[in-house]
Amino acid sequence: MYIYDDIDQRIVDERVAQYRDQTRRYLAGELSDDEFRPLRLQNGLYIQRHAPMLRIAIPYGLLASRQLRKLAHIARVYDRGYSHFSTRQNVQFNWPALERVPDILAELATVQMHGIQTSGSCVRNITTDQFAGVAPDEVVDARPYAEILRQWSTFHPEFAYLPRKFKIAVNGAESDRAIIQMHDIGLGFYLDEQGEVALEIWVGGGMGRTPAIGAMIRKHLPWQHALSYCEAILRVYNRYGRRDNAFKARIKILVKALGAEEFARQVEAEWAQIKDGPSTITQEELDRVASFFRNRTYETLSDDVPAFNEKLASDKAFANWVKRNVHAHKVPGYRAVTLSLKPTGTAPGDATADQMDSVAFLADRYSFGELRVSHEQNLILADVKKSDLYQLWQEAVRVGFATPNIGLLTDIICCPGGDFCSLANAKSIPIAQAIQQKFDDLDYLHDIGDLDLNISGCMNSCGHHHVGHIGVLGVDKDGSEWYQITIGGNQGNSASIGTVIGPSFAADEVPGVVEKLIETYIEQRTDEERFIDTVRRIGVAPFKEHVYGEKKEAAHV
Amino acid sequence: MSKLIRNNAIVQDDWAVVQLASPAEETVRKQAGKVVIFKLTGEQAASAEQIAGTNIPPGGKVIVPLAVWQARKEELAPRLAAGEVGLWLETFELVEDLVASVPDLNSLPVIAVHFPRPVDGRGFTIATMLRTRFGYRNEIRAIGDVLRDQLFYMKRCGFNAYAIRADRSAEEALASLRDFSEPYQGAVDNPLPVWRRHARVAAAHAVTVGRTPASHEDEVD
Ligand code: SF4
Numbered sequence: 001m002y003i004y005d006d007i008d009q010r011i012v013d014e015r016v017a018q019y020r021d022q023t024r025r026y027l028a029g030e031l032s033d034d035e036f037r038p039l040r041l042q043n044g045l046y047i048q049r050h051a052p053m054l055r056i057a058i059p060y061g062l063l064a065s066r067q068l069r070k071l072a073h074i075a076r077v078y079d080r081g082y083s084h085f086s087t088r089q090n091v092q093f094n095w096p097a098l099e100r101v102p103d104i105l106a107e108l109a110t111v112q113m114h115g116i117q118t119s120g121s122c123v124r125n126i127t128t129d130q131f132a133g134v135a136p137d138e139v140v141d142a143r144p145y146a147e148i149l150r151q152w153s154t155f156h157p158e159f160a161y162l163p164r165k166f167k168i169a170v171n172g173a174e175s176d177r178a179i180i181q182m183h184d185i186g187l188g189f190y191l192d193e194q195g196e197v198a199l200e201i202w203v204g205g206g207m208g209r210t211p212a213i214g215a216m217i218r219k220h221l222p223w224q225h226a227l228s229y230c231e232a233i234l235r236v237y238n239r240y241g242r243r244d245n246a247f248k249a250r251i252k253i254l255v256k257a258l259g260a261e262e263f264a265r266q267v268e269a270e271w272a273q274i275k276d277g278p279s280t281i282t283q284e285e286l287d288r289v290a291s292f293f294r295n296r297t298y299e300t301l302s303d304d305v306p307a308f309n310e311k312l313a314s315d316k317a318f319a320n321w322v323k324r325n326v327h328a329h330k331v332p333g334y335r336a337v338t339l340s341l342k343p344t345g346t347a348p349g350d351a352t353a354d355q356m357d358s359v360a361f362l363a364d365r366y367s368f369g370e371l372r373v374s375h376e377q378n379l380i381l382a383d384v385k386k387s388d389l390y391q392l393w394q395e396a397v398r399v400g401f402a403t404p405n406i407g408l409l410t411d412i413i414c415c416p417g418g419d420f421c422s423l424a425n426a427k428s429i430p431i432a433q434a435i436q437q438k439f440d441d442l443d444y445l446h447d448i449g450d451l452d453l454n455i456s457g458c459m460n461s462c463g464h465h466h467v468g469h470i471g472v473l474g475v476d477k478d479g480s481e482w483y484q485i486t487i488g489g490n491q492g493n494s495a496s497i498g499t500v501i502g503p504s505f506a507a508d509e510v511p512g513v514v515e516k517l518i519e520t521y522i523e524q525r526t527d528e529e530r531f532i533d534t535v536r537r538i539g540v541a542p543f544k545e546h547v548y549g550e551k552k553e554a555a556h557v
Numbered sequence: 558m559s560k561l562i563r564n565n566a567i568v569q570d571d572w573a574v575v576q577l578a579s580p581a582e583e584t585v586r587k588q589a590g591k592v593v594i595f596k597l598t599g600e601q602a603a604s605a606e607q608i609a610g611t612n613i614p615p616g617g618k619v620i621v622p623l624a625v626w627q628a629r630k631e632e633l634a635p636r637l638a639a640g641e642v643g644l645w646l647e648t649f650e651l652v653e654d655l656v657a658s659v660p661d662l663n664s665l666p667v668i669a670v671h672f673p674r675p676v677d678g679r680g681f682t683i684a685t686m687l688r689t690r691f692g693y694r695n696e697i698r699a700i701g702d703v704l705r706d707q708l709f710y711m712k713r714c715g716f717n718a719y720a721i722r723a724d725r726s727a728e729e730a731l732a733s734l735r736d737f738s739e740p741y742q743g744a745v746d747n748p749l750p751v752w753r754r755h756a757r758v759a760a761a762h763a764v765t766v767g768r769t770p771a772s773h774e775d776e777v778d
Contacts, residue, residue: 005758007739007751018736022706038676039706121676151741151751157713158685158744161678227742227750238682243595273690278748285752291760 001062001370002147002292004112011154012109015116019043020102027099038161042122044115045101046422053420054093054101055118056108057125058373060132060146060170061089065360065369070111072356078104083356085341085349087413087464088167089127089373090118094420116154121162121249123153123234127169129177130374133293134336134382136328140172140189140197144290145226148281152227159234163241164249167206168230179375181205181214181495182467184251185233187226197223203233203263204255207461211497212252215260217267223286225271227279232271236263296368296383301333303386311390320442321393321404333386337367339379339401340411344436347429348414349377358399366392375464376413378406409451409518410436413464417457417474418481424457426474426481431455431510438511439518448518451531452491467491469532470517471498472510483510487517487543488535501544513547520546559703560727563696563718565734567727570720572643572667574700575621577603578610596649598679620645620669620698627658643667645700648679652686662693667718672701681714688715688745705730709737715745 004012019039026036040046044055056071071091075083078100084092096104108114118125126146133141149168153159159166171178172189180186186202199221205214221229233251240258242248255263312319327336339359342348351359359379363371366388367381374380379401384392396402405411412435415421417428432455439445454468458475465471471486483505486498505513518531520543525534535543561570580603596602603624611625619636620643626633636642643665646655656662668687670680680699687693698718699711705726708719712734721727743750751757 003760007755007757010739011737011741014737035675035704035706121678154741155710155737156742156744157710157740158681159678160710161676161681161707163678235682235685238678240598242597243677243679244597278743278753279750282752288752288757288759295760 001064002059002289008112008151009109012112012114012116015043015114016102016105016109019105023099023102038120040098040101041120042117042160043101043105044118045096045098046119047098051095052098052101054096054104054115055086056091056093056113056115057118058089058091058113059150060126060128060143061130061373061375062143063371063373064111065363065371067111067113068356068360068363068371070107070113072353072360074104074107075353075356082350082352084347084416085351085373085377085379087349087375087377087415087462088125089130089375090125091373092416094416119165121164121166122160123156123162123166123168126150126153127167127178127183127375129171129173130372130376130378130380131177131327131336131382132172132372134329134331134334135173135177136330137174138172138330139174139191141290141293142170142172142187142189143293144286145187145189145223146170147289147292148285149226149230152230152279156234159238162234162238163243164246164251166234166237166251176491176493176495179205179464179467179491179495182207182211182491183214185230186214189223192220199223199226199229201229201233203267204252204260205495206250206252207464207466208250209247209459210252211461211466212256213495213497214252215255215263217260217264224281225275227281228274228277229267229271231274231279232267235270236266240266298331298334298383299385301331301385301387303332305333305386308386308389315390317404318390318393320446321402322389323446324404324406324408325402326389329383331383335384335386335389337381337384337389337392337396338374338406339381339396339399340403340405341378341401342405342411342436343400343403344410344440345433347416347419348412348432351379355399355401358395359401362392362395362399376406376411378411404442405445407450407452408445409439409448409453409514410445411452412436413452413454413468415456415460415463417455417463421457421462423460424474425459425476426457426483427507428455428457428463428472428474431472431483431507434508434511435514438515448522449530452489453514454489464491465489466497467495468498469530469535470514475504477504481507483507485510485513485517485547487540488532490532499540501540502548516547517543559700559720559723561698561718561720562708562727562731562734563698565731567731572618572620573614574645574669574720575611575613575619575625577622577625578607578612580604580607595673595677596647598649599651600649602647602650617641618666619643620667622646623650623655623658627654630658637664640664640666643669643696643698645669645671645698646683647671648673648677648683652683652691656687656691662687662691663695665693665695667696667698668693669698669700669720670716672699672703672707675702675704675707681710684711684715685745705733708733709735713740713744713746 046053169178169183182205188200192198201218202214372380414432418424455472456463456465467489489498623646
């Protein structure tokens with residue numbers, strides 16, 4: 001992974017010093033709440049329901065074991081012994097003291113981490129595929145580009161105060177695991193007819209109050225121009241994006257208002273003025289950054305591991321885990337492993353300090369000392385020898401991260417919701433837990449198969465409910481908590497936004513509704529059809545009928 | 558009176574910033590119950606009455622609102638020729654309109670950008686475009702809600718003068734221009750991105766990658 005040189009380190013250190021002074025001035029009354037807000041937000045600090053919440057960037061999801069140990073240390077010393085991995089490949093602490101945040105950031109700087117631009121109206125942490133660099137379907141390893149973009153967007157002086165937050169995602173695999181169509185800018189890397197790396201540019205996707213699939217404004221851009229093209233997009237947005245209404249300030253609204261074609265025309269006109277300037281990426285710089293992602297020395301191994309096959313045949317629990325949590329790898333004899341942060345009964349994405357230390361240990365022992373954080377809020381060991389899988393599994397079981405539910409109904413994406421977040425309409429964690437408890441039969445879960453269930457506590461959609469096959473959204477009705485259910489959302493290459501099935505439900509009804517949706521699916525599915533396929537084939541109506549028909553009957557009894 | 562930083566020094570300001578006459582009746586638009594603070598880019602800045610009613614001091618150097626300049630050019634022409642007229646614009650006004658309003662942009666000794674709030678980032682693009690697109694070489698001044706915490710970014714975008722709010726220390730603001738010593742990306746002040754400024758090391762020469770050496774495992778914090 002990318003390692004800081006003196007220049008990177010100085011930037012982060014100077015940032016800590018700057019923020020320490022800003023905090024001091026705030027506490028001394030020299031900065032008002034309003035003046036301090038954008039400053040603390042751009043260092044990741046929110047004021048939340050119970051306490052400040054500090055969000056730390058994990059650039060494109062890549063984390064070293066020593067960084068994870070540092071996070072565990074911070075959880076112990078400055079927080080309540082745990083942290084939360086978010087859907088944007090960030091990590092959050094829910095209980096830090098505002099006065100001590102500069103110290104936390106100083107500690108993070110010693111392991112090349114920071115909270116820079118993890119919130120506020122600026123370019124946020126750039127996200128990508130958690131299997132970048134190892135996925136067999138990868139065409140271009142997008143991580144070097146993500147790092148180049150990270151550096152470019154860090155303290156970009158012109159784009160530090162945009163109309164609203166700005167999220168960039170990159171993908172270089174055939175199957176899009178980074179949901180690039182649901183970001184402010186999505187960059188899809190591919191090889192063009194000449195075999196050169198090129199990008200397709202998506203703009204104006206996003207979740208939130210008005211979910212939108214992005215528009216492709218350019219089909220082919222040579223990689224050298226990635227920065228200048230993003231600069232052109234951001235300049236047009238910075239000038240014309242609405243600033244009079246926060247709900248209408250995202251770039252998707254501007255793209256809608258102008259129309260994608262007109263927006264693209266303005267971007268092209270702007271780009272024509274700046275292309276081929278000094279921000280044109282050189283081969284030399286790309287090679288330099290890429291070298292940090294290419295320095296693995298894989299062993300030459302056979303992909304046929306008899307001991308593994310034996311365990312697979314004799315140990316059903318192991319086989320279940322392999323089926324769901326182990327993923328293909330480019331290199332023979334290696335696999336990627338997802339450690340599930342979704343065991344029944346805990347908040348999805350949460351990890352205790354001890355668990356973080358244990359995972360750091362596993363990363364050192366089995367996966368080059370590195371791991372990844374996925375937007376599904378799980379941790380990934382990307383480079384595990386197939387021959388080590390059985391032993392790793394046993395250790396993961398002991399840590400509590402071996403629930404074999406990746407991609408299944410209980411692998412719920414869930415925002416912190418009303419338990420922590422001051423913007424929430426409703427709690428989300430207890431809903432996730434209730435659903436996990438209802439579906440605790442593993443065979444049944446495996447029979448249901450691939451299903452993304454996503455929960456957000458409000459329209460801000462941090463829990464990605466719009467793209468859940470089943471989406472649950474907390475809504476506020478006369479001051480009490482209700483839940484709106486959508487089905488048919490999807491992430492990936494055929495991204496779609498879910499359809500609301502009807503009136504909202506009380507919290508205790510939600511697991512029952514999910515059960516009804518599953519029953520309909522089981523009844524209607526054809527062989528090999530996933531939940532989302534069935535919804536797409538038969539439409540929402542049969543699901544709706546089963547859910548509300550029975551609800552009405554029950555009401556009459 | 559605000560204090561002026563110009564080219565890294567605190568100086569006496571010999572320019573008077575002319576304010577638009579207040580509108581006859583306050584037109585306050587509301588959206589979702591909140592008073593709208595920001596105007597949209599390209600909106601009309603002032604009414605004809607406001608422009609006509611704006612009081613321009615009869616002598617001395619003046620920075621006048623773009624809208625007033627556009628409407629009262631003839632009156633101001635001799636003073637412009639004497640080098641005593643600068644213009645200021647709101648962040649929602651189009652920099653292209655300003656450029657189109659003078660035959661020679663560099664006949665203006667100063668262009669000021671008014672920040673209604675520190676977080677209105679349009680001002681950064683205005684300055685960037687004045688420098689890089691329209692070749693403006695004279696003073697670009699930040700006025701309005703100008704705080705030290707935005708100064709470093711302003712400097713990088715081509716501002717070289719800052720009217721620091723009267724209740725803040727200009728000395729401290731001056732120091733903040735040096736908050737960061739080596740930024741990553743190119744901007745107006747230095748168009749070269751860091752990798753064109755310095756030879757940076759590749760992984761082979763970088764510190765340990767991957768597996769944490771055992772001796773580092775228990776770092777003393
Ligand atoms: S979706 Fe809403 S409730 Fe959930 S974390 Fe985001 S802002 Fe908070």
